[in-house]
Amino acid sequence: MTTDLLDIEALLSDEERATRARVRALVDREIRPHIADWFDAARFPTEIVPALAAEGLLGMHLHGHGCAGRSAVEYGIAMQELEAGDSGIRTFVSVQGSLAMSAIAKHGSAEQQAEWLPRMARGEAIGCFGLTEPNAGSDPGAMQTFARRDGDDWILDGAKRWIGLASIADVAVIWAQTDDGIRGFLVDTASAGFTATPIAQKLSMRASIQCDIALDGVRVPERMRLPNARGLRAPFECLNEARFGIAWGALGAARDSLEVALAYAGERQVFGRPLSGMQLTQARLAEMALELQQCQLLALHLGRRKDAGTLEPHQISMGKLASCRAAIRIAREARAILGGNGITLDLSPMRHAANLESVRTYEGTDEVHTLVIGQALTGQAAFRG
Known part of the structure; x- marks a missing residue:
């Protein structure tokens, strides 16, 4: 069963679909079989770093110095696939590429870039x-x-x-x-x-x-010292790279939650029929699919604007806020459809919901992004007073 009821697939290029297929295969091979144990043990698996680097995911949207130089949309697609595996794994790629490597690429000297970016792209330096x-x-x-x-x-x-x-x-x-x-x-x-x-x-x-x-x-x-970094604008430029990735990534957790709930509801028998045949269950699934696809269209629009060089900070805030709100609602609703079985690590939605509490908070809380949007609407900064 597909969750792509709007056929967003048709809006992607062959190259974008190929990127999605490669990263999805990596997640299926390297992450899904082990993530419950890593989460349970509270352990970040450093052993997967070489595989992430080999796929060109570290600093993948940066150009030169051994970085993959992929488009913003391809980067977003990759973040969505990684977070379908787990938010923590996507966060590693985000911190490495969109924050640390981006800071060096945007604000570092030529010598700093040459010293650090190739090693970081290869996963040899974190x-x-x-x-x-x-x-x-x-x-x-x-x-x-x-x-x-x-x-x-x-x-x-x-x-x-x-x-x-x-x-x-x-x-x-x-x-x-x-x-x-x-x-x-x-x-x-x-x-x-x-x-x-x-x-x-x-x-x-x-x-x-x-x-x-x-x-x-x-x-x-x-x-x-980063010679081109002056004032808060410098770190904010890096944060916006990470926020863009989150606008896509959170939807991977949401999509995986919906897919798990849909599969479970199709197999679970209640009162002599599949749970998915119940009106209340279908209402939940329909609302989840609607929110997911709306946000996927928004993320794709933001990606196209970023590739065109026209993306504005308040637009990134709209994407981050909308995706995180939708993703956490979807993960929670999916957990509810799973009933008691949903509280174990055998099924992903509750793990995703717990992770999304952090994703929703970092790189700007709901309140911060709301005020960024409010300032864009009114021209008035309301962060103080």
Whole structure:
């Protein structure tokens, strides 16, 4: 049974379908057979990194330096397929490519790009992106991490929180206040004073790594400062890359949830007939399909605009907000259709629903994206007061 009732398939090119087929095969081969165990054990499977790199998924939308240089739509399709496997696996690719690698590609020197991007594209070096702090999430301008100049070096002091991959990263993109505003730095994670501690006992994103970072007098050479990163605009440009991927990715979790619920309802017998033959079940499935396809069309529209160079930040916010809201509703409804069996890891919707609580929160909460859209409508910024 297909969930593509609008035949969105017909809107894709042969190349886009081929990308989807390759990534879907990777997910079926490398992720689906193991994800329940990884989630249960709260373990990110570093052993799959070479397979992700070999498929060209790390920094796949970047050009040059060994990156695949694929289109925005192909990148979005790949994120949708990865998140159909698990949000944590898609998050790894997003942090590596859309945040860490994107920061270097957009704001780094030619030397920094040549040093890091080829290795990161091959999965030989892992990056993380340190913006959020314990007391500065939705308001990154309130960050307290500070970098002071000391001769030819910088000394960084502060703390970051909820930083994906930090404990396994080789390089950390750290954003800090300076006497001249916010700047970005590439920090060798082996540096004295840099400590990354995984956050334990999570109820969401269990097959992923998020960390606290402590920066205690970390010395960073001037050559490791991102020369083209000035002010909050710099990290926001990277966040928009990640948000675009989320607008697609969350729909992979939603689609997988719907497919599981549809298959289960077709097999489950109640009162002598399939559960899928019940009116209330069909109403649920129909609403889920409607929301999913509406958001898939929106994501594709955003991808086409991004490839054309016309995508605006508020449009990305609309995609991220709509997809995450729809995906979490779909995952929850799918879990309900599964009844008691839906609370185990044998079936994916509850795992997806738990993960989507994080996806909905990171890279901008519902409230932040609502205000971005509100500002686009009214011309008034309502983030303060």
